[in-house]
Amino acid sequence: MDKNITRHESLITFFIKSTGYSAIVFVGMIFIFLLLEGLPAIQKVNLATLFSSRWYPIEDYFGLLPLIGGSLIITLGAILIAVPFGIGSAVYLSEIAPRWVRDLMKPFIEILGGLPSVVLGFLGMLILSPFLRKLLELPTGLTALTGSILLGGIAIPTVVSVAEDALDAVPKSFRDASLAIGATEWQTIWRVTLPAARSGVLTAIMLGVGRAIGETMTVMMVTGNAPILPKGINDLFSPVRTMTATIAAEMGEVASGSVHYHVLFLIGIVLFLISLIVNITASAVVFRQKKRQERILS
Amino acid sequence: MFPPSFQNIIVGMKTSSIILLAIFLLLLITPGCSLLSESSENPSDQFTTIENKGSDTIVNLALAWAEEYQVINPNVRLSVTGGGSGTGIAALINGTVDIANASRRMKIEEKENAVANGSDPVEFVIARDAIAIIVHLENPVNNLTLQQLSDIYSGKINNWQELGGENRPIVRLSRETNSGTHVYFLEEVVRLGEKDNKTLFSPDTLLLPSSEGIGAEIRENPNAIGYDGLGYVTDEMKVIGVSAVDSKEYILPSAATVNSGKYPIARDLYMYTNGTPTGAIADYLDWILSEQAQEIVTELGFVPILD
Numbered sequence: 001m002d003k004n005i006t007r008h009e010s011l012i013t014f015f016i017k018s019t020g021y022s023a024i025v026f027v028g029m030i031f032i033f034l035l036l037e038g039l040p041a042i043q044k045v046n047l048a049t050l051f052s053s054r055w056y057p058i059e060d061y062f063g064l065l066p067l068i069g070g071s072l073i074i075t076l077g078a079i080l081i082a083v084p085f086g087i088g089s090a091v092y093l094s095e096i097a098p099r100w101v102r103d104l105m106k107p108f109i110e111i112l113g114g115l116p117s118v119v120l121g122f123l124g125m126l127i128l129s130p131f132l133r134k135l136l137e138l139p140t141g142l143t144a145l146t147g148s149i150l151l152g153g154i155a156i157p158t159v160v161s162v163a164e165d166a167l168d169a170v171p172k173s174f175r176d177a178s179l180a181i182g183a184t185e186w187q188t189i190w191r192v193t194l195p196a197a198r199s200g201v202l203t204a205i206m207l208g209v210g211r212a213i214g215e216t217m218t219v220m221m222v223t224g225n226a227p228i229l230p231k232g233i234n235d236l237f238s239p240v241r242t243m244t245a246t247i248a249a250e251m252g253e254v255a256s257g258s259v260h261y262h263v264l265f266l267i268g269i270v271l272f273l274i275s276l277i278v279n280i281t282a283s284a285v286v287f288r289q290k291k292r293q294e295r296i297l298s
Numbered sequence: 299m300f301p302p303s304f305q306n307i308i309v310g311m312k313t314s315s316i317i318l319l320a321i322f323l324l325l326l327i328t329p330g331c332s333l334l335s336e337s338s339e340n341p342s343d344q345f346t347t348i349e350n351k352g353s354d355t356i357v358n359l360a361l362a363w364a365e366e367y368q369v370i371n372p373n374v375r376l377s378v379t380g381g382g383s384g385t386g387i388a389a390l391i392n393g394t395v396d397i398a399n400a401s402r403r404m405k406i407e408e409k410e411n412a413v414a415n416g417s418d419p420v421e422f423v424i425a426r427d428a429i430a431i432i433v434h435l436e437n438p439v440n441n442l443t444l445q446q447l448s449d450i451y452s453g454k455i456n457n458w459q460e461l462g463g464e465n466r467p468i469v470r471l472s473r474e475t476n477s478g479t480h481v482y483f484l485e486e487v488v489r490l491g492e493k494d495n496k497t498l499f500s501p502d503t504l505l506l507p508s509s510e511g512i513g514a515e516i517r518e519n520p521n522a523i524g525y526d527g528l529g530y531v532t533d534e535m536k537v538i539g540v541s542a543v544d545s546k547e548y549i550l551p552s553a554a555t556v557n558s559g560k561y562p563i564a565r566d567l568y569m570y571t572n573g574t575p576t577g578a579i580a581d582y583l584d585w586i587l588s589e590q591a592q593e594i595v596t597e598l599g600f601v602p603i604l605d
Contacts, residue, residue: 058475130518139467224504252385
């Protein structure tokens with residue numbers, strides 16, 4: 001009888017363990033697949049071509065810089081929008097808003113997070129881009145800025161949800177102590193609650209960035225997809241082509257095994273590495289923070 | 299690592315994703331039901347299914363043909379999808395479709411690739427198409443030469459003033475590189491049909507993933523110039539008259555000017571099959587070249603092929 005239970009237990013433990021490890025296995029397998037399909041590109045196309053600024057694959061121009069630059073400038077713009085709005089909403093929801101407002105707003109923010117990106121892209125194409133063109137007197141409204149605004153909108157729900165929970169987890173005694181020694185409500189939020197929840201808030205931002213850089217459909221519909229290398233912040237007002245949009249638009253046409261095919265996988269590797277760096281930075285920050293807290297508590 | 303109330307997010311996510319899932323299921327079930335009940339009445343082995351994929355230029359025409367043909371021949375099921383000429387040809391080479399639609403001829407590399415994969419593509423000309431040059435309705439420019447179009451798209455002309463228009467920057471719109479229309483436009487307009495001409499599209503040309511994307515921007519933006527198949531031109535855009543390289547006459551695209559050879563940017567539209575078609579596929583292609591099917595070509599704004 002006892003033996004049976006132990007066997008049962010170990011079986012269940014084994015099952016749960018393997019589901020846990022499977023994530024690592026999948027990521028590993030995906031990375032190996034990307035490497036196998038993408039690395040031949042480096043042999044077939046010389047590095048000078050890959051680091052040039054012209055992308056026109058049907059005539060064998062494989063410059064990746066405009067695509068990397070395009071993804072970065074759009075993500076940067078999205079961060080500039082999502083961070084103040086996201087953190088602001090989270091602070092309002094967790095620190096200022098009365099209970100009923102919070103209960104009303106949270107589901108709406110979650111619905112915003114669940115909106116299909118094609119729908120957002122459609123709104124961007126038909127409403128936001130004409131509006132921005134007229135407002136800023138641009139040649140065209142299909143620009144990096146349009147993409148950034150929509151991506152910011154996509155990233156905000158992620159940032160709000162995670163940051164709000166981090167703020168929520170700050171013990172009430174922190175705030176009470178701060179208010180008791182005469183700090184105003186704003187001073188308490190800015191000097192006590194936000195710093196105490198810093199690791200969670202940074203995780204929120206990083207998750208938002210990850211959400212923004214991987215987004216494809218919206219970006220493809222509103223950024224104009226012109227492979228121009230962005231040279232400064234001014235290029236936020238001109239069209240760009242991102243890595244994700246390039247893969248999505250061109251993967252269907254390529255003959256498998258061709259140079260173009262391998263280069264598209266190479267772009268996939270670059271994207272993978274960028275989100276890996278974002279994630280590692282995020283967890284490094286969280287890890288350091290924990291150690292400091294432990295030091296204070298001990 | 300996560301605060302205790304992280305559970306709340308998961309619960310919250312669950313409710314919203316359950317609602318989404320419910321909507322998706324509803325969408326799936328509604329058309330699915332009718333399909334299921336149909337196939338239970340007629341055993342499916344009586345049907346021949348023809349898979350048809352490729353050019354976005356042809357997709358509306360192919361859909362209209364498929365609808366009509368399924369009325370005449372209820373035993374044939376046609377499944378039509380777009381994606382671009384390159385996509386259709388790649389699918390034919392990979393053996394996933396029966397007929398590939400293409401708005402351009404197969405490239406030499408594609409033919410080599412097909413032979414290497416053990417398939418033998420056969421070409422059919424199924425209709426003609428004029429590529430219309432379109433601008434915003436309020437744009438005062440009426441006519442352009444092929445040379446001017448080439449200079450616009452290669453980035454040599456950047457303001458409408460140089461073409462007799464208002465002082466506005468030119469915004470160039472093009473289809474994505476997997477579109478047959480893009481490749482045709484590159485060869486016949488940007489490079490003026492010259493084989494050793496290596497001119498490229500200006501890098502700031504907007505590459506839009508669909509005809510609808512081009513249409514939306516043309517309707518809305520007075521700076522824009524674009525090109526698309528004649529079948530996609532609506533009343534909300536202005537069509538530009540084009541003159542050939544060695545001619546002073548500006549011609550608007552139409553069935554008459556295409557068939558007389560006067561309009562310079564017109565091309566044949568193709569279907570490719572794997573090997574000489576037999577059975578249902580051969581019957582279908584024969585029907586496409588019939589008078590009845592070619593009438594649909596005219597209705598959709600394309601140009602029927604003359605015998």
